[in-house]
Amino acid sequence: MQTVLRTALSETELASRASFAPQARLEREERRVQTSGLPLNIRGLRKSFGDNEVLRGIDLHIPAGQFVAIVGKSGCGKSTLLRLIAGLEKIDAGSISFGDDVLPQDIRVMFQEPRLLPWARVLSNVEVGLGRDCASSDAHARAGKALAEVGLADKRDQWPSVLSGGQKQRVALARALVSRPRVLAFDEPLGALDALTRISMQRLLERVWRDQGFTAILVTHDVSEAVALADRVLVIDEGRIAHDVMVNTIRPRERGSAELARLEGSILSRLLSADDHT
Amino acid sequence: MSLVDRVFLPRKIRLPRVEGLVQWIVPLAIVVVWQVASVTGFVPVRVLPAPSDVALAGWKLLLSGELIRNIWVSFWRASIGFLIGGSIGFAFGLANGLSQLSAKLTDTTLQMVRNVPHLALIPLVILWFGIDESAKLFLVALGVFFPIYLNTLHGIRTVDPQLIEMGRIYGMTDGELFRRVIFPGALPSIFVGIRFALGIMWLTLIVAETIAASSGLGYMAMQAREFMLIDVVVLSILIYALLGKLADTASRVLERLMLSWHPAYWKR
Numbered sequence: 001m002q003t004v005l006r007t008a009l010s011e012t013e014l015a016s017r018a019s020f021a022p023q024a025r026l027e028r029e030e031r032r033v034q035t036s037g038l039p040l041n042i043r044g045l046r047k048s049f050g051d052n053e054v055l056r057g058i059d060l061h062i063p064a065g066q067f068v069a070i071v072g073k074s075g076c077g078k079s080t081l082l083r084l085i086a087g088l089e090k091i092d093a094g095s096i097s098f099g100d101d102v103l104p105q106d107i108r109v110m111f112q113e114p115r116l117l118p119w120a121r122v123l124s125n126v127e128v129g130l131g132r133d134c135a136s137s138d139a140h141a142r143a144g145k146a147l148a149e150v151g152l153a154d155k156r157d158q159w160p161s162v163l164s165g166g167q168k169q170r171v172a173l174a175r176a177l178v179s180r181p182r183v184l185a186f187d188e189p190l191g192a193l194d195a196l197t198r199i200s201m202q203r204l205l206e207r208v209w210r211d212q213g214f215t216a217i218l219v220t221h222d223v224s225e226a227v228a229l230a231d232r233v234l235v236i237d238e239g240r241i242a243h244d245v246m247v248n249t250i251r252p253r254e255r256g257s258a259e260l261a262r263l264e265g266s267i268l269s270r271l272l273s274a275d276d277h278t
Numbered sequence: 279m280s281l282v283d284r285v286f287l288p289r290k291i292r293l294p295r296v297e298g299l300v301q302w303i304v305p306l307a308i309v310v311v312w313q314v315a316s317v318t319g320f321v322p323v324r325v326l327p328a329p330s331d332v333a334l335a336g337w338k339l340l341l342s343g344e345l346i347r348n349i350w351v352s353f354w355r356a357s358i359g360f361l362i363g364g365s366i367g368f369a370f371g372l373a374n375g376l377s378q379l380s381a382k383l384t385d386t387t388l389q390m391v392r393n394v395p396h397l398a399l400i401p402l403v404i405l406w407f408g409i410d411e412s413a414k415l416f417l418v419a420l421g422v423f424f425p426i427y428l429n430t431l432h433g434i435r436t437v438d439p440q441l442i443e444m445g446r447i448y449g450m451t452d453g454e455l456f457r458r459v460i461f462p463g464a465l466p467s468i469f470v471g472i473r474f475a476l477g478i479m480w481l482t483l484i485v486a487e488t489i490a491a492s493s494g495l496g497y498m499a500m501q502a503r504e505f506m507l508i509d510v511v512v513l514s515i516l517i518y519a520l521l522g523k524l525a526d527t528a529s530r531v532l533e534r535l536m537l538s539w540h541p542a543y544w545k546r
Contacts, residue, residue: 088443088447105449106451108447111440115443115444116439117441117458117459117462118539118540119462119463119537120458120462120464120539128448129445129448130448131449159539159541161539161541175448202441271406
């Protein structure tokens with residue numbers, strides 16, 4: 001059932017793109033074949049903290065390998081949605097399913113803070129990401145490879161405290177990637193970085209996502225980041241999905257292009273108009 | 279990497295040569311002034327003997343073997359008492375830091391006991407143990423227990439909850455979580471406890487040995503007082519100062535080895 005649903009959706013999606021972007025279609029097709037991502041099905045998801053109902057019924061299907069950005073005002077429930085998907089909070093009502101049997105290391109989260117162990121060298125910090133395989137003989141090799149993927153192979157024996165903010169976040173990314181996750185959830189991972197570092201991190205995120213084909217869910221307050229990276233942008237308002245926007249631009253995307261700017265503007269105006277209602 | 283080397287290397291080289299000597303300038307100057315004051319008669323010898331006299335007394339006691347024996351006895355009492363009290367304090371700190379139930383059961387009691395000055399127990403301890411070894415060990419252990427207990431507990435409770443959540447997400451078992459996240463996170467605080475405890479350890483031992491003992495440095499000082507041997511009294515006090523410094527240095531070295539990840543330990 002899950003598979004059927006996934007193909008069906010992907011097909012319509014492809015058809016819709018085919019009309020104006022044959023190149024994107026080819027690329028999509030190719031990625032879909034090699035994707036390791038898991039599809040996500042969310043039905044009637046609700047979550048409250050005390051009297052405060054944060055999520056008021058979320059229905060959402062994310063096809064395997066899609067890059068979804070979730071934007072919204074602070075306190076709209078976007079982070080809670082992400083934490084529920086990552087299994088960090090208990091679900092009050094509804095369901096989240098991944099269309100397959102998932103192992104803990106299939107789903108990884110990256111936070112705004114790098115959360116590295118200050119007393120472990122960079123390489124051992126990445127090895128933490130292997131979870132139970134941490135003690136296996138090829139742990140060093142696998143962690144080293146993940147570090148190389150984020151461009152920090154030469155920092156493997158450093159303490160985290162000597163790294164810059166962006167480098168720490170790249171180590172955190174390597175730690176998340178080392179177990180080859182099938183769903184990667186980002187909770188404002190670039191929020192604490194300066195503008196230039198943020199742009200290079202965005203490129204890195206896009207590259208590893210294209211290489212590995214996991215399903216990516218990015219919570220961000222930065223709409224330009226969302227349209228630059230994502231296939232699809234969800235606007236959450238008062239615990240519900242208010243808008244669901246596809247970003248059909250070909251990749252690699254040209255930063256600051258008229259098309260992206262127009263999209264960003266329209267999403268921003270929706271966010272702001274939602275603000276006016278309250 | 280090159281930046282780090284450039285910033286830290288010159289300091290590392292300068293550290294043992296210059297700073298190692300600098301800290302001894304003041305103690306050395308005090309000894310010199312003291313010697314001059316004694317020789318010129320500014321300070322009467324009956325009040326404070328000259329450092330040379332103290333050194334001479336030390337030399338005599340060293341030859342007779344009495345000094346080594348007494349230092350050894352005191353050192354042994356201090357270490358064993360520290361180990362016993364420290365381990366129990368550490369164990370309670372761990373238990374109460376990790377388990378709510380354990381904390382609820384014992385923390386209030388321990389806080390009440392903590393507010394009793396442990397030296398106030400000396401009369402009771404003498405009644406219980408006489409002037410036996412166990413009396414001194416008990417007092418030292420009791421004195422050392424609280425700083426280690428409190429700082430271990432504090433260290434564990436203040437481990438970054440975000441790191442603990444991270445450990446759980448990455449599938450660490452309770453044991454791994456403790457070994458890789460909680461214990462290393464609590465270690466800086468535990469070391470603070472150890473250094474406090476070392477101070478209390480010597481203080482307790484001096485008092486216990488002066489009041490109820492038949493060997494050890496405190497006993498040596500009290501005996502010397504009986505015979506008006508003021509140079510030996512001063513000698514004992516100086517040895518306590520040296521032993522205290524030694525213990526502190528040992529804990530610092532250990533700290534630097536085990537907390538080498540911590541930026542605060544790079545510059546010293």
